[in-house]
Amino acid sequence: MYSLKRLMEANSGLYLAPLRLLALEVYEKLNHDGVPCTLKTGEEEKNTPGARHMESTVEMFTEKDFYELVVIDEAQMIADRDRGFPGI
Secondary structure (H helix, E strand, C coil): CHHHHHHHHCCCEEEEECCHHHHHHHHHHHHHCCCCEEEECCCCEECCCCCCEEEEEHHHCCCCCCCCEEEECCHHHHHCCCCCCCCC
């Protein structure tokens, strides 16, 4: 997938997934491939020291951090105020 390749090449990045299992899959792939990243979903958090990448579910998105690249899987979900608890 081109978006994951670009994410791995970026100095920092955020991958927003519609499902926890998809976020976990990307988290495991990036860490396996030598790109340290953190996972944050409504169910769990896995912090990786020194990570500049984060894999997350859409509802956990906040605008407080800066990333060189953001990948939004199923971007239509970001505007759905009924999806998850934080207001976007």
